[in-house]
Amino acid sequence: MKRCHDCSVEIAGDWQHCPLCQEPTRGHASPSPFPAVALSFSRRRIFRLLFFGSLAIILGSFAVQLFLGRGPAEFGAVRSVWLGVVTMWLVAVMAVRKRRNVAKSIVYLVLIVGLVCLYWDYLNGWQGWSLNYAIPIVCGSSILALLITVRSMRIEVGNYIVYSGITILLGLLPIVFLVFSWVTTTLPSAICVAVSVIALVVIQVYRGAEVRHELAKRLHV
Amino acid sequence: MTRRKWVRLDNASNIFLAARSETDTKVFRLSAELDHHVDPQLLQVALDITYDRFTLYHAVLRRAIFWYYLQDSDLRPTVTPDNQPTCAPIYDADRTGLLFRVMYHQNRIILEIFHALSDGTGALWFLTDLVTEYIRSRYPQQPDIEDTSTAQLIAQPGAADENIAARDLAVDSFAQYFRRPSTTDERAAEVEVESSLTTTTKVFQVTGTRTPDYRTRAVELTASANDVLTLAKAEGVSMTMYLTALFFEAIRRSSDGFGRSRTLAATIPVNLRQFFPSVSPRNFFATVRVEHTYGEGPDDIASVGRQLEQQFRPKASPEALGKKLRRLTRVERSPLLRVVPRPLKDVILRGLNWANNRGLTVSVSNLGRVTLPEAIESHVGAMAFHVSAVRPQMCVMSHAGLLTISFTSPFIETDHIKEFARYLTDQGIAVTVAAARVTEFELAEELES
Missing domain, CATH: 1.20.58 (Methane Monooxygenase Hydroxylase; Chain G, domain 1)
Known part of the structure; x- marks a missing residue:
């Protein structure tokens, strides 16, 4: 059986690291009473996919505005709503991502909102x-x-x-x-x-x- | 055409449906280790025989307007290799299926049950019969295996003269014992009825990182039952309370300080069959809550264990339990509550369960020392059980001189288990660890090797 010297326990199964303290184990592996079952999904991967997917759509939305022309005449209700939605989305994504550090998330918020407003103003013909x-x-x-x-x-x-x-x-x-x-x-x-x-x-x-x-x-x- | 039999789901079982979630599937697992690799074909034969005997296990769960109910079915169970995470969901409202599964892995026979169907004791009867039938067909030359189908049942007080058909769907022991006011009520009047809902102190709760796909983190520690019992006896505390105190200590050591909530609380189920004889394999237990506040007196394991014991004894007496359950049954039977539609009942129960959870740090469950029929005893080694968990949980069971302490948790962290194991090894007790792989790192490590 494998053995963890820090915990002084025997470990059933082929564990390179102790399942209790994560320190490297020694000895020969024995069969584990629990089979290794692959993850059906990984929350971490889903969150990463959602994050980068969202970011791509948001940045794409902002970039495409440049090709649609600028000035108040070009700026219809649809573009206003569109920009409003993606800005909200960006703020929500950042708020979730930086939720563990309130001070940091405030800095992000100020930067995001400030830059989006500048850009929006620019698209709208700089008023x-x-x-x-x-x-x-x-x-x-x-x-x-x-x-x-x-x-x-x-x-x-x-x-x-x-x-x-x-x-x-x-x-x-x-x-x-x-x-x-x-x-x-x-x-x-x-x-x-x-x-x-x-x-x-x-x-x-x-x-x-x-x-x-x-x-x-x-x-x- | 004969009509299908059905029965309303009993008192305790409803909470399992309401409290069920993605992380806490309310499924529990019992396993027995044999002296050889399990033969799936023979296990299937044994399952077929055992299944015919336990009519309750034929039941599927259906939803009515006001209640859930169990209904007889024609489904047949199949044994499968253990290829899902432990305590994977069993009940699916959209797909009618049996409420248990039988699996095998190497030398283990595994029984997983949705808790609304049965409790640990009921499941142990089923597993005992299953293993007995299996051993009987595996060693046909061994002549002295008597008809053991009642072995576990007869072991229950007052059960000898009950009919075996009592393992039927229809027996609701809660209704049998607690529907009518008891004559002993006057005697029990001074027993304080405990309710964790009325707790005033803020109870410490363990937090952590949830597992990647919400599977249950399960770790088993196996040690000599005698060694641990000696340790507990030396302190003059019962095994359950000693292990609970040690569990508290492990939680204390693994937390970075309690902050404002220095109270740890545990819920412990009590098998009601020991006081109110019943051969129904359906849920028949009540829970008792004990707590300890750190920093207000001696906090060593022995003192905490003794203090927990003092709280536990009166609360786990037949009088106190009877009083509590009569009251619960009265509430459940009240006309006002009976006409509340089921989805709304679920919401209410979920709310009550949430409030109850806030007053609890851990759960502890001890099925005790298991005695199997003599003829199969020598073929069976360690036995273990564990439950899907919404908070760190410890399940204890012993057989063949081996004590298996199983920890489950919705979080990936194992620090409290590490502290627990290290305490035992520091006392000179040899401990073997078995764990199910949960994180991406642990699973990747398995692929490498």
């Missing part, structure tokens, strides 16, 4: 609503969402600090919009920047030491 409203509002709200989540879920600092930092930096991005006068309506951008600055201050005051510790650890050369 500027993405920079004026969509991006600053999404960035600002995500920072608030992050502060609330971190507070209510008691996540460890190390697990959210990097992605929180990225979210806040994204929130500072509308400064560029203001400086280069890319926006006609300045209020949303201004509020977003203000929220980001306040969040930065709050984190520095309450979590400053931990933040510096984390940064030192992550930037260690």
Whole structure:
């Protein structure tokens, strides 16, 4: 019989690794009372197929828009609904995939929604609503969402600090919009920047030491 | 033309239909190891004989508007090689079929049963008869095999004068014993009726990664029954409670701290036939819940075992069980509930089952030491059983001096089993592990070799 030295047990069947502790086994194999039955399906494979299948359809949908022409005249209700559906789909796929790390999933969400809005605005003949409203509002709200989540879920600092930092930096991005006068309506951008600055201050005051510790650890050369 | 016999599904069995899921098929497996490779042809002959004897096993499950019912059928069972994952689903509402299967693998005879049909004790009677018939045809020269068809039944108290036909579809022991209020009720009045639904403390629950195709993770540990019994006796605890305490300890060691829920709870089925004589192979058991909260006193295995024993004894007394079951039967028989359509009953039961599960960490089941008819005893080695599981489960059974502790779980993780096995080996007990391959990695390893 095979033998696991860590567990000091004999193992029936041809196990290269101990079924209990996964350490390599020694000795000769004996017949197993359980036959090896092939998987009827694998959840992991199904999820991977769904993920990459979804991603292909979503990216394909976005790419094909370029060939359909741009401008408000070209942009019918069908395209609006189509883009709406694939964006929803993309957000749902990312939310499921990154569900184990809330801070990370917020960064993904901000990036996805921001980029899709830019692209949509571009397809629609560039009316500027993405920079004026969509991006600053999404960035600002995500920072608030992050502060609330971190507070209510008691996540460890190390697990959210990097992605929180990225979210806040994204929130500072509308400064560029203001400086280069890319926006006609300045209020949303201004509020977003203000929220980001306040969040930065709050984190520095309450979590400053931990933040510096984390940064030192992550930037260690 | 004779009409087909039918009977409404009994009290305990309904819950198995409602609580059945993709991961927890509510199928259990009993197996007996012989001293040679099983001959499928002879096993089929033995199955045919045994099947004719157990009319209950002819039953198929049908759905009516208000209840499920068992109905007699003309189907015949066929033995098959063990080529499905353990405890694979048996009952399929869209395809009427028998509620059990008989399989073989190397030197094992395997019986799998949908729990709505029978319980462990009932299944053990069937397996005993099956193995006896098999050995009889395998060793025809051996003269002294008496008619053992009643061997297990007679072993039950008060069963000797019952007719064998009692293994019939119609006997619902729950109805027989608990439908009418008992005269002993006054005596039992002070016995506290337990209900895990009323639990106030938050109970620790094991989480993990589900198996790739929802099959049951099953691992068997085999050790000398005497060695483990000595260990339990040295602590002054019964075997079941000692193993339960050890199971708790293994869960504690394999978890990364309990967090806020430091209470572990186990549900343990009690065979009612020992108190309320019955030869019905249908479900006839009740469950008892015991718990232990860590960090509030001595937490060593012996102390936990003794404490569990103190909780278990009064709850598993005939008075307490009778009271609990009379109450359950009364609820089940209440006119209001009887007119609720079956799909709605399923929803209600599923809800109750979900609430009940939240108050439980593990399940423990012990079929005890099995005695087989003398003539076949020498041909049969270890016997084992396990159940599909919604939470980590431990099933214990002993035969031929070998104690088989089977662990099942819906998760791939085996850490608690590792801790359990290591504890036993640390005490100097030799342990053999047998496991069914579950993950892609484990199956790939098998292909390589």
